[in-house]
Amino acid sequence: MTSEAPDSAADGSADASATTTFADLGLRGPVLAAIADVGYETPSAIQAATIPPLLAGRDVLGTAQTGTGKTAAFALPILERLDRERGRPQALVLAPTRELALQVCEAFERYAAHSGGVHVLPIYGGQGYGVQLSALRRGVHVVVGTPGRIVDHLGKGTLDLSGLRFLVLDEADEMLSMGFAEDLETILGSTPQDKQVALFSATMPAPIRRLSQTYLRDPEHIAVAGRTQTATNVTQRYLVVSYAQKLDALTRILEVEDAEATIVFTRTKNETEVVAEKLRARGHAAAAINGDIQQVQREKTVKQLRSGDLDVLVATDVAARGLDVDRIGLVVNYDLPIDTESYVHRVGRTGRAGRAGRAISFVTPRERRLLTAIEKATRQPLTPMHLPSVEDVNATRLTRFDDSITEALGRAGEIDQFRDIVAHYVAHHDVPEVDVAAALALAAHGGPLLLDAEAEQVREQFEADRRAATEGRQRGGKAAHGGRDRRLGGAAMTTYRIAVGRRHKVEPRQIMGAIANEGGLGRGDVGAISIHSGFSLVDLPSDLPAGVLRRLGRTRISGQLIDLRPDTGRRAPARGASRGGAPGARKGGQN
Numbered sequence: 001m002t003s004e005a006p007d008s009a010a011d012g013s014a015d016a017s018a019t020t021t022f023a024d025l026g027l028r029g030p031v032l033a034a035i036a037d038v039g040y041e042t043p044s045a046i047q048a049a050t051i052p053p054l055l056a057g058r059d060v061l062g063t064a065q066t067g068t069g070k071t072a073a074f075a076l077p078i079l080e081r082l083d084r085e086r087g088r089p090q091a092l093v094l095a096p097t098r099e100l101a102l103q104v105c106e107a108f109e110r111y112a113a114h115s116g117g118v119h120v121l122p123i124y125g126g127q128g129y130g131v132q133l134s135a136l137r138r139g140v141h142v143v144v145g146t147p148g149r150i151v152d153h154l155g156k157g158t159l160d161l162s163g164l165r166f167l168v169l170d171e172a173d174e175m176l177s178m179g180f181a182e183d184l185e186t187i188l189g190s191t192p193q194d195k196q197v198a199l200f201s202a203t204m205p206a207p208i209r210r211l212s213q214t215y216l217r218d219p220e221h222i223a224v225a226g227r228t229q230t231a232t233n234v235t236q237r238y239l240v241v242s243y244a245q246k247l248d249a250l251t252r253i254l255e256v257e258d259a260e261a262t263i264v265f266t267r268t269k270n271e272t273e274v275v276a277e278k279l280r281a282r283g284h285a286a287a288a289i290n291g292d293i294q295q296v297q298r299e300k301t302v303k304q305l306r307s308g309d310l311d312v313l314v315a316t317d318v319a320a321r322g323l324d325v326d327r328i329g330l331v332v333n334y335d336l337p338i339d340t341e342s343y344v345h346r347v348g349r350t351g352r353a354g355r356a357g358r359a360i361s362f363v364t365p366r367e368r369r370l371l372t373a374i375e376k377a378t379r380q381p382l383t384p385m386h387l388p389s390v391e392d393v394n395a396t397r398l399t400r401f402d403d404s405i406t407e408a409l410g411r412a413g414e415i416d417q418f419r420d421i422v423a424h425y426v427a428h429h430d431v432p433e434v435d436v437a438a439a440l441a442l443a444a445h446g447g448p449l450l451l452d453a454e455a456e457q458v459r460e461q462f463e464a465d466r467r468a469a470t471e472g473r474q475r476g477g478k479a480a481h482g483g484r485d486r487r488l489g490g491a492a493m494t495t496y497r498i499a500v501g502r503r504h505k506v507e508p509r510q511i512m513g514a515i516a517n518e519g520g521l522g523r524g525d526v527g528a529i530s531i532h533s534g535f536s537l538v539d540l541p542s543d544l545p546a547g548v549l550r551r552l553g554r555t556r557i558s559g560q561l562i563d564l565r566p567d568t569g570r571r572a573p574a575r576g577a578s579r580g581g582a583p584g585a586r587k588g589g590q591n
């Protein structure tokens, strides 16, 4: 039997209340609560098609790509049916790579957040056996692993799969092309006969069909159909970005594309709020709409978008359903949609009323395959684009600035008064008119007009280093600073010592300014500063990357090299300096 995932209305006119919910699919309490936390609004096509048969105990053969939501499609029903009282592994997910295995593990953990005491263990080659063995001894419910290492454990008798109830083969075609065919057969053959099997694959070549014929029992075949097409008056481009680069990419695109109004799509409700907030902080008139927002508020927001009070709307698919605003010249898929129908619907929000529209999709390197699926389903190619450069942004800013001068010059009646004031200033201050014009421009603009390429590079590098350090820490690494730790607003802080103090006549704000500027740090990143006779102590984030620390080490304050290094607290304090001293000796560094 073959079922096709439901096709949502391509023109976006579908009524939101007709949408299938996760509860409609048969999921209950703790799993639903976890989905609500994660912020998914509606099941993706593959989820809607896969979850009911898996809950009913049927085997499933699914054609699905990464990025369609297939992890939740198998993880949610497994969690729903897991018996937490049993200590032996009940579910085994096989994935081609360690990276994917870890991702699946993390997803399981998020979806099990309300299920209490579900243990999920990743098992992959390259990791020591010790950790895996002790976790197995403690008892796990779900094992996610690469086939080779699972077979090793089976051979050693260290993994007991006799109580296995669910087996998932994720990205089966990849596993075969990586040479895991024999391992898969070994695993499939040495697990209980009556287990339920779900096999997912992006393609269905003959070996996969053979595998499924041998090991799956009357499986439900599931294929996500894409039968839709996007309008031809919309140019469609894509930009390959990492998740962490998305916000910067979005702000640059908003500047250079210069659309009247833009709609930005994210995958989750939480993300709409986060992105809208960040855009507002960067000076955009932006607001979020999602399924949690009351209808009255939604209508108000849409009205503002229509009237021009708002320029950017950050939305989820459900919230933007049926949205019809002529001003929308640009659609940005901040996250790619989970199915091609949603893509078509999103892109259909621009190019209304016969106008030309533009759509830009952010694609992370792992999602490239999904891009191909979109192109195939919409029968239109997406053209690659580059991240707008600093020069592109500056060119746009200059043009806009020139235009604003031209426009103001045209306001004959209003400008005369100012002409007299300027003439008066020039006559009394002996300053060339062009300098006065420049000063007025600065006053009107409130700061520099153009981006500084070098400063941007330092900032981006800092953010990239910082992300890498944070990711490293999340994986269990530790900052190798050797200094003393404290916390600032939840962030781990380390005390550093710098070689300038009262003797050099430094003040906290100089230290703050120098460190923030040279290190590319936000002012909020610099914690307490205490000034002593020959040195000062300053609290900085513990995860500062090596590159930033090097740059800071070369920084000068009042002409003196600051020689920043972690404070070990072991030195004899210089005369007159009391480390930490009386309360109040440490001056709060933030402003």
Ligand code: AMP
Pocket (backbone or CB within 6 Å): 039, 040, 041, 042, 043, 044, 047, 065, 066, 067, 068, 069, 070, 071, 072, 267, 268, 338
């Ligand atoms: P996957 O195909 O499982 O790798 O999932 C791709 C991405 O889609 C992940 O970031 C998921 O968190 C997200 N996702 C999965 N299901 C949904 C859903 N129903 N709504 C929104 N996002 C989802």
